[in-house]
Amino acid sequence: MPIHPAFIHLRLHSEYSILDSTIRIDEVVSKAVADQMPALALTDLSNLFGLVKFYQSTYRNGIKPILGCDVWITNESDRNKPVRLLLLCQSHAGYLLLSRLLSRAYRENQYHGRAEIKEAWLHANASGTEGLIALSGARYGEIGLAISQNNLQHAETLTQKWADLFPDRFYIELQRDGHANEAMLVHQSLVLAKKFNLPAVATQSVQFLNAGDYRAHEARACIAEGYVLDDKRRPRNFTEQQYFKTQAEITQLFADIPSALANTIEIAKRCNLVLELGVNRLPLFPTPNHESLEQYLRDQASAGLEIRLLKLFPDEATRISKIPQYQARLEFEVNTIIQMGFSGYFLIVADFINWAKQNNVPVGPGRGSGAGSLVAYSLGITDLDPLRYDLLFERFLNPERVSMPDFDIDFCQDRRELVIEYVKQRYGMEKVSQIATFGTMAAKAVIRDIGRVLDLPYNFVDQLAKLVPFEIGMTLKKARQLEPQLNQRAEEEEDVRNLLELAESLEGITRNIGMHAGGVLIASSEITDFCPIYCTESGDSVVSQLDKDDVEKVGLVKFDFLGLRTLTTLDRAVGYIRASQKNSLSSGNNDIDSTQPLFSLETLPLDDESTYALMRKGNAVGIFQFESRGMIDLLQKAKPDCFEDIIALVALYRPGPMDLIPEFIDRKHGKKTIEYLDPRLEPILGPTYGIMIYQEQVMQIAQVIGGYSLGSADLLRRAMGKKKVEEMAQQRDIFVNGAINNHLSKDKATELFGLMEKFAGYGFNKSHAAAYALIAFQTAYLKAHYPSEFMAACLSADMDDTDKVHIFVEDSLANGLTILSPDINLSDYRFVPVDQKTIRFGLGAVKGTGESAISSIIAVREQTGLFSDLFDFCNRVDRRIANRRVMESLIRVGAFDAINPNRASLLASVGLAIESAEQMSRAASQTNLFNEIDGHAHMKPQLVDVNAWSDRDKLHHEKISLGYYFSGHPFDTYALELKRFIRTRLDRLNPSREPQLLAGIIHSIRIQMTRRGRMCIINLDDGKARVEAVVFSELFDANRAWLKEDQLLVIEAKIGNRGYNNEEDDELRITAEQLYDLAGIRSRFAKQLKIRCDQTTLPNTDKLKALLLPFSYQAQKSNSFSNSNQTGCLVTLTYQNAMASGDLELGTDWRVNLHDDLLQSLTAHFGIENIEIVF
Secondary structure, three states: OOOOOOOOOOOEOOHHHOOOOOOOHHHHHHHHHHOOOOEEEEOOEOOOOOHHHHHHHHHHOOOEEEEEEEEEEOOOOOOOOOEEEEEEEOOHHHHHHHHHHHHHHHHHOEEOOEEEEOHHHHOOOOOOOOOEEEEOOHHHOHHHHHHHOOOHHHHHHHHHHHHHHOOOOEEEEEOOOOOOOHHHHHHHHHHHHHHOOOOEEEOOOEOEOOHHHHHHHHHHHHHHHOOOOOOOOOOOOOOOOOEOOOHHHHHHHOOOOHHHHHHHHHHHHHOOOOOOOOOOOOOOOOOOOOOOHHHHHHHHHHHHHHHHHHHHOOOHHHHHHHHHHHHHHHHHHHHHHHHHOOHHHHHHHHHHHHHHHHOOOOEOOOOHHHHHOHHHHHHOOOOOOOOOOOOOHHHOOOOOOOOOOOOEEEEEOOOHHHHHHHHHHHHOHHHEEEEEEEEEOOHHHHHHHHHHHOOOOHHHHHHHHHOOOOOOOOOHHHHHHHOHHHHHHHHHOHHHHHHHHHHHHHOOOEEEEEEEEEEEEEOOOOHHHOOOEEOOOOOOOOEEOOOHHHHHHOOOEEEEEEEEHHHHHHHHHHHHHHHHHHHHHHOOOOOOOOOOOOOOHHHOOOOOHHHHHHHHOOOOOOOOOOOOHHHHHHHHHHOOOOHHHHHHHHHHOOOOHHHHHHHHHHHHOOOOOOOOOOHHHHHHHHHHOOOOOEHHHHHHHHHHOOOOOHHHHHHHHHHHHHOOHHHHHHHHHHHHHHHHHOOOOHHHHHHHHHHHHHHHOOOEOHHHHHHHHHHHHHHHHHHHHOHHHHHHHHHHHOOOOHHHHHHHHHHHHHOOOEEEOOOOOOOOOOOEEEEOOEEEOOHHHOOOOOHHHHHHHHHHHHHHOOOOOHHHHHHHOOOOOOOHHHHHHHHHOOOOOOOOOOHHHHHHOHHHHHHHHHHHHHHHOOOOOOOOOOHHHHOOOOOOOOOOOOHHHHHHHHHHHHOOOOOOOOOHHHHHHHOOOOOOOHHHOOOEEEEEEEEEEEEEEEEEEEOOEEEEEEEEEOOOOEEEEEEEHHHHHHHOOOOOOOOEEEEEEEEEEOOHHHOOOOOEEEEEEEEEOHHHHHHHHOOEEEEEEOOOOHHHHHHHHHHHHHHEHHHHHHOOOOOOOOOOEEEEEEEEOOOOEEEEEOOHHHOEOOOHHHHHHHHHHHOHHHEEEEO
């Protein structure tokens, strides 16, 4: 760095200003290093989001960080015209003051999304300004604006005011970056500086890094403000000069005012903020009797363990024999926690978890390595006995490696906010906040954003965005490698080239502020003592201005309050079970033991055979962690029969360990011999059949064979995961020497270390696997023993997801449950079990309704009785909430069937019913001259007379309002006719060398790119099974016009095995060779279409040409109508009178496609008895 620098940048906006900068912190620091600038300031607009990242980046690169903020100052006379002031932190006291000022601005004084500081807050009798240096704000400052308005006298008054507010710490700011009237502004500013004996300082308002980035920066500003780039009327607040200029460039600009340059160096010297990073500031737990945290932890853990042991070992003799082992472990853990200074942390976590449990907020049994702590189990933080399952405390908290403990806690999704609110009340609102996240411009989103600011057509941009493959972490660079069309179109189309160029320059830039899903901060003092807070104008969701990584670096402690929907499901199912128990007791059911406690998940027997039998069948829909196709397959092959198996399967089903699955299954079922390098490994590896699956097993082997302490074994495990060559060589020597000392040969010790090294790389945390296995077991137990209550809870938990509801409905039916139709007089908002085998449909799962509408309907029903008809319904409900759309949706799904089964008539009458109800409302509020209600108001209108829907129409309407078919399956409406051609149902398909015909309704279509090109996967459903058929591009392209969801499809296909691993039960591979719709398959197998006529129908033959022509072969040749691979069916006209009969066979051009529309029109003209398809 130069000994005598010429200039230092004191005004710089980064991407964290959100609205107006494209500068990435690491890039601008590199630029400063290249220019040999010894210091650099970050002054984002109204926030300190980038504070820690900038501080660390500058220190790493040998640059002094200057931290500050470009703040809004409220204009009390006109709130729409705030002014700006640049504040720089001289010291830590200045940083704390700035943090509090910004936080107060967000909490108390937001206006149109701007967090503004009030001038009054800066007065000495308020917060003051000690520790802050102020720069006047140049053209956006209050003084600059007065000069621009030629109000020089007012400018003088303002200069004196700001100089008084910041004594010896106020600088007049000068800028030369190409804005209008800047020469006059600089001149008058210098006049003021001289008159008031104030220093002037040169700044460059840096908004983008390089001169060539101006257009990208303008696009960024347009995205934030909603403008189009080429809009001549949009505000131009920035110039091409606002890039990061070098010292030489700035020196040249201000050569005539050398003191303004020198003052940048002077200010840099005066700003000496030092942040203490990496030191945890643990919050204090308020003990009830002011005893020490350490003693209170010891007392609570001992008392908790005593309660746990009573439940774990009801037999007193067994319990007494176990106490020493548990107490020794507890003593070791408590001493370690106290020694590491984490007593308060454990007590805080235990406090809010136990509050949740006492206030009916379901809490998970544990998550992550925390389940390995006996103290956590004793305090109620976790619900899994770590000794029973060999879970290690050192995996969670290692006395040989000081690091913060980290409990991730799962709460019921719906009630998690109650616990967060409790924590705020317990520790003080000012000490608790949630954590900011920063959303970035991802590949697809940035294409759409840039397309909008370039004013390109929506469909054009949409097509381009859809070319970007859907993959986590996808970038435009990677997308251009994977999707050749992107590069091709960029070469051929200028608009695409410009769009992608701009998009690539902005990709990954911070775009918006969000809130971390589960992170909650609890500080030892006010949050603003560590960092400022941020909130929206409404004041909801206060979050830190630093993200989850940075809050921990400044010393704040993060607690993870995670929402787990399965806990909501379990809680609701338990509620249903208990309600059923109470109902049985109150109804005098003699089968129920009144002395038995209410059902509880905590007392489930983990050796329940029915539960394991259910899992072995792969009956896993609704079972936590086991719902995927791969997991179901794993259950069926592994056939678990104990809880240890469930733990192992949770750990195995991940990339890496999946390779061990065949070996695990073969050893479990005795197909392969289990061998151990040393007998001492059997107790450690026995539960997993000699295979290392868990990180804890690696640690135990290091302890037992290598002579490590468990703390050192945890360090070994971490080293193995990192795969550092030098460290591993050192650890290998330690392990082998230790093993030799423990009587294992050198060769075997080296071999064992190699195995450990291999498995440790992807070994799973057993504590986490065990905790999640427990939730999996609980869901499986409920499904096995309380199917209607459990499935009703599953259905209720995912009512917004129609695909999931459909899966649960199908699974319920497959498990012998009955789901009663939606009923306006009997259904609740949620799905409710009626008895052990029956569930009542929840109206909340009907699309287009909503909770408020359904709740209002149920409230009316409960207050004034059941609804008698549609008109009664409309009269009584609040039609502003339960509006026309809600009524139509409910009619479509059959919710009014018990009142009137003609859904078509009800749907046609909704408007009439609403109008009638409104008339009655008006009439009720009026009286005639004789004080009597107008008699006409009581005349009940009639429903519109409409034919009832066919089964096919009924199903179609159900799918509109449910997203799936409920009362039947559309395939059933075709089944009778298809029996002539289709011999095999989809659930009975078998491989064959010969092509087979199969049929079903198209459930979904997806296009997939393969090495052989584009292909289509069609998901086919016949109500009995669902299969996937592969359709290659040529066949798909020939038929794509008519291939749509919910369409009947007949496939002529080759069916074979996928052939993986040569296993007999592998999936079928169905490859389509020909595709037909219903008309096409009829036409293929029909010999002729016979039309009979006699003297009465003979006149109708005049219309025959018009009826046949649209479906004829000659029309097919000119318009490729559906299924053009067939030439159609021969048409024969048979005439018969009293004397004779004769057949007239029409020519080839009059062969027809046997479409439903043709058959219906022929039937209408000639009568159903005179139309016959001959097969």
